């Protein structure tokens with residue numbers, strides 16, 4: 084079918100700009116404290132000093148050229164990649180666990196997209212004013228005021244984005260030096276490129292795209308729905324209470340109370356606006372008698388929503404569960420003296436129940452308990468592994484070409500390659516011995532001991548020579564590696580010994 | 588149908604009619620698409636300027652981007668960008684990074700190289716690559732050799748000696764092992780007697796009577812085995828004559844043969860047919876002196892160095 088020029092469909096739908104109204108309340112306070120805490124950690128951590136012998140005095144430093152992560156007193160080497168894997172597993176399971184309990188808590192309160200967007204909106208609010216002022220500014224032609232205000236907002240956004248990018252880079256190199264080098268043009272090309280990319284992407288994601296990231300880009304928003312269960316707590320509008328039988332009704336202040344019917348026909352009710360709770364309850368009783376719900380259709384919950392949706396249409400994929408509509412509605416309910424919680428954290432199951440109980444977190448479900456147990460096990464293992472790690476890594480490999488050598492007097496020789504990685508903070512010398520074979524059988528050639536710098540690896544070639552009679556009875560023996568002066572840290576490896584007659 | 592017709596009338600045409608009524612619709616591209624197209628044109632122009640692009644005469648237009656490298660003859664060449672030149676540049680850089688180590692190798696005596704942990708690490712990695720490229724086809728990846736063909740470099744028996752100097756000499760000049768075919772001068776019985784005697788030297792099951800006769804023959808001028816293998820049968824390293832009294836066999840595949848009979852037969856074969864295949868090529872012209880020195884230390888460390 085052809086489409087005429089007049090009604091040609093756009094190739095994409097234009098974004099409807101969202102001007103969020105600021106709101107006060109429990110969730111706003113919580114969001115603000117998370118934001119302050121997260122920013123304090125992210126922006127200040129690279130500047131925290133920490134004295135070290137062999138590395139810059141920075142508490143958290145991801146030293147890529149040195150192939151190690153310095154995290155306070157802990158040095159993590161590539162060999163410890165299992166920790167990273169575990170950490171990612173734990174993060175994923177934790178996400179599933181929390182989502183099953185209280186929905187998209189990560190999205191609404193902790194996700195960096197949400198945090199940065201929230202901060203950028205705060206900047207916008209500070210410069211351009213509250214929602215009506217911003218809408219007016221948006222509609223206004225490009226005059227001096229608009230240029231200054233909008234330009235100033237974007238300039239500040241870019242500044243924040245830049246500092247965000249530079250801070251990220253500061254985790255990978257000594258921060259004070261980086262800032263000096265960056266300004267004087269001495270920093271590494273990678274620092275400029277990374278900062279540039281992060282500045283642009285932060286500016287674009289938190290300043291320009293905002294909720295579109297959550298709606299169109301982020302995969303998590305799409306698959307989180309499979310983690311919800313009927314018992315999961317989520318931000319819900321209590322439609323039964325809000326709509327009544329006749330629908331929502333506006334309260335008009337001033338000229339008495341005009342109740343406008345939305346869902347049903349005919350009935351128009353009058354009420355007086357009251358501010359005290361008991362008066363509010365009376366008014367509410369009156370409304371309910373007439374068949375109207377508790378929602379006064381003020382639209383505040385829509386105005387505060389950072390993704391621009393109406394929660395009264397039901398739970399939807401765009402909702403990031405930020406709780407701001409709860410704050411908004413509670414404010415309205417308070418001002419009318421109606422009970423709070425028309426929009427609240429509740430479960431689908433409870434909302435559908437004949438007599439809804441007070442909402443509470445329900446964890447007694449197989450899935451939640453399973454995730455909880457998995458989480459506890461993995462965290463326990465990670466903690467154990469970090470706490471008990473040795474001061475060095477070792478790998479003893481038998482040389483397989485050839486597996487054994489018959490020497491001129493008939494003795495059998497096997498050779499081994501020992502690789503040691505020093506994970507301690509200072510130079511360390513390692514000595515070797517063997518258990519389960521005669522004392523003189525182990526030959527370390529030119530290197531009876533090896534000294535390795537911190538974070539480095541060393542190779543030692545060892546050979547073991549046994550007479551045919553002993554060899555015939557030796558399947559395995561133990562190779563003991565001892566850091567000199569620290570016998571408690573000795574580690575042993577069980578290794579194979581091959582002889583001509585033996586078949587594996 | 589009628590609806591479709593109605594709608595199609597609202598689409599612009601190019602304004603030209605062929606054969607009276609044949610017209611062409613004009614459906615403009617979305618603007619962003621057009622701009623993307625222009626952007627790709629600009630990209631192409633920039634790309635052509637920088638990189639090789641169009642065929643031109645017998646060659647092509649090289650573009651302004653150039654690569655300078657030193658080829659294997661040591662000449663410095665500059666060429667417009669291409670992947671071969673890029674590879675040469677990479678190889679040059681790798682060689683430059685290796686150079687300080689090779690310089691150290693040529694300046695240090697063998698024993699010192701082997702005792703220096705850093706240099707030892709270099710020998711283990713560079714030597715492994717050199718060995719794999721040049722030696723492994725015969726001596727196998729781990730230097731274990733092939734019985735009847737190529738000597739094992741990891742045991743403690745050496746045809747020509749296992750000191751640094753002799754290994755170096757072997758690498759530089761190559762070797763040629765030779766043993767006459769005694770089947771041509773001795774009869775079958777005598778060869779059998781010699782084989783039994785050689786078997787007796789390393790404790791292999793044998794016929795004592797024949798071995799005693801072989802002992803006489805070994806030291807006689809008829810067979811004259813002792814010329815090369817010495818009268819103690821321990822061999823002569825200056826001529827590559829193997830020690831017959833140890834447990835190591837290169838030519839006769841004794842370890843694989845079963846029973847005394849079989850093992851003696853394997854020895855008999857070598858005595859009767861002789862050998863003319865123990866050829867090790869000379870590497871002096873093919874590898875640089877430093878590379879040969881690295882290989883010398885590497886082979887010495889394979890386990891058998893003396």
Ligand code: SF4
Pocket residue numbers: 318384387388389390391392393394401402403404405406407408409
């Ligand atoms: S509907 Fe909007 S304001 Fe309410 S929780 Fe969801 S995202 Fe937040």
Ligand code: SF4
Pocket residue numbers: 320325377378379380381382383384385395411412413415425426
């Ligand atoms: S804030 Fe509450 S009262 Fe106001 S429209 Fe939303 S649900 Fe209704």
